[in-house]
Amino acid sequence: MERRFFNFPLILLFLLLSFSTEAQKRNRSRKDQSSQPKLVVGIVVDQMRYDYLYRYWDKYSNDGFKRLLREGFNFKNNHYNYVPTYTGPGHASIYTGTTPAMHGIVGNDWYNRTTGKNIYCAEDKTVQSVGSTSTAGQMSPVNMISTTITDELKLATNQKSKVIGVSLKDRGSILPAGHAANAAYWFDGSNGNMITSTYYMQELPAWVQAFNNRKLADQYLSQPWNTLLPIEQYTESTADDQPFEGLFAGEKKPVFPHNLPELRGKTFDMLRAVPFGNTYTKEFAIEAIKAENMGKGQVTDFLALSFSSPDYVGHQYGPNSIEVEDNYLRLDKDLADFLKFLDGYLGKENVLIFLTADHGAAHNPNYLKSLRIPAGTTAGGMMVDSLKKHLNQKFGTADWVSSFMNQQVYLNHAVIESKKADLVAIQEETARFVQRFPGVLRSITADALMRSHWEGGVGMLVENGYMPYRSGDVMITLQPGWYEGYGRGEPKGTTHGSPWGYDTHVPLLWYGWQIPAGESSQRSHITDIAPSLAHWLNIQEPNGTTGKALQQYMQK
Template structure:
């Protein structure tokens, strides 16, 4: 009797016990929403004019991480989307810019380019794209792996990189907009022919309809009190337009293509409509496992670049985007129900105030000129090391030195890197420089050094990284800077929204410092799957309380 009792207490001896462990519950659908170039303060600057059903609903019924930042530079669209979905930085996922200089080919490499695939849905080369340049897995890849490929994963955006990188390597599909024919297209990486529902959507000719209407303000012009007056010298114009003022006569300026849809709020309407069609036609959220839809709204970026963050155009675009959010949430209510869908909303980067506008307010700001800096750098290097083409490229705030010339001239690479850094520090608007050797030999855990290091990959990045002073950015050789740009390590480019909503998400907020790389591991924790293989972020589930 005693022997039986003792055996019953040892591991491995079968015992009948009532389990209190419940089967894991997962959302039926995850929807990732990225708003291109959405500064964090847009949530509140236009608050009084938002409806109760869009951004206010996401914040009021969801969880708001108010101090969410990018933790690397440069802050661009390609790296941003890749970092959101891989849970790591360019140092590990490899998307170090929208483009980067390739020393082997002597040309720029676009982050989503893939000449081994063909366009599907277009006769143009706009479909020669895939995720092959991204060298880490995404949370969408991990979902496919966790469910033995049963989950459906679809990415969509007006921008190819805003669709392809979030969808990951194992996606069922990624779709993006081709301005040459006004249609959503894909590539042979995913399929050989467009699904019938995509063909039917394209046949509706929505792009042509939207481009046949002028862009007028949603509200009376005098109510846009959060923005500067309509006609400003630091705002850009559409080609052929005399002044950057409402109404914008889109039919007169659109030209012979459909590209302008990207640059008006209707581009976001088009994206939202395509997202709803994807959910319905693909029966997303209707299966036995979790599905994933990655949506990126891109028109905000084009409008921001052209008009700047203080323009009425940007405010009007966000008031209209608020309506798109309300429409999407209403659609989800009817199709799946809020309780079955987990949504996050964030941005791929922010945007700077226009330096001319800041200077008018006596706030320090300025512009650099990459071409002039490169010419001066080349001249100074010639004086020290002899005449040669020492510089291959200056882009993404990085100097790429010509390694082949350096080797042939028997110049020490570290010496010419240090000399380049010394020269670059002398230009107005430059705050710091880092050489590739600095980044390889050191390990920063905080501050600017950490941000530069986490955006650096030796095989794809430059030899010298240049950090501008706050409020400064490249003028691309233009006499007057219009609109805005982004890419810096400062809050106006790094501080972006992070909202969670829907499935098991309580209402609340936190001011804990979070990073964009925390999104993917948080999703992994909620879905009870493996985080992406390069993840360096952390799960935020404990702060949300679920």
């Protein structure tokens, strides 16, 4: 019989070494899981259609958009999942991880039934301007009713994280920074300075005052706006001087060069409407990071950065203009400069960046019609005037309609109650009546929204944008290619706000800390950004979040 001898000391040593190796792996895994980026930078480009990433591809540098796409992860099928697609709701939805139905920012403005007046999304009359004698600083996030990912970061670190919002637009700075931010700064065109409000502080920090003293706005507006490249190279755009392009006050034709020193007037507001506004914003963002030592502490800091100028340029000239193309070529250079700064300041491996947009933009209806593509405009004022007459004939003479905005009809509830009229019946009659106007695809009553649920399509988008005490009584959706013309003659430039892909489909790029290079065609939503950040940061998602984390789709 064969005898086998076991070297028990050797086996024991082997087992101990195996357990030690596994323990080291687990410890490394825990360390990797608990490690955090030193700085998160959220970049929102105001009015950036998804196709802008590729439309101007051949003219972008290698260090801006191309670098983000080359070294980062691209969700190619990223959409807004509600209407209306406006700036205020867009910024709020990105950072809360939910839709206007939950966070309450149902438009840039909405009708306040209590006061009988419109209210602006960031309006707060209880606070005062800091850095200005104007009322431009009477702003705060008080109207947003859910937390943001930036709020949750502050809560998770016991207020140790620094959170700062930066934008030319107040709403582009305030809503992303959240309720608990250290600061939010925005541009005041009356004095050409970055300002804030007493919601955040009583006096501008010394570094902000020093930045304002550089008078950069005045410098940028002291030069004409000419094309970055020879104008004949802008082959991705329609020729200069189109009838559907808008004008600066004082201009006779919408053509280059735009003589800013002659056109600017007595304020600095024009900085918003030219690409130099992006450069100004970038310079301020860099100064904020350096002066506040963001990313240099023991916890993660967060810069919420929004570039507003593309929205102003787009509204005036439209998405097919040379002006819009030039704006994006210049923004590409600003992004390249910003990424280069972060490389030297913290290093790519320590910064987590996402880039997205708050909405897209429609083609101008007249441009589409010139190509025999169905399109048009509706006159909202004419529609409401006709509606009022119809309701008077149907229910008796009264002030039945309080307001029409955001493609929504607000009925006068006080009058309806005083006359003991049937609110639902008036809603339904209103919905039926507006359906007859050209360009109207469908109309949905508030009662129907409260009693029904849509899993997809236009109904879902309207439902996700509806909040009972802030939204209207009848929500109107226009056909693709149509938008409201506001009764001022032929529409110029562009607008946004619809449920269609040209307004909902926007970029979503991730870059930097632990982000693999790659892309996905998986449909994602703007509300997925905040829970994805929460997953990476190991913190609670915002309290109204309805989106999902995207890490499972981020494969090379």
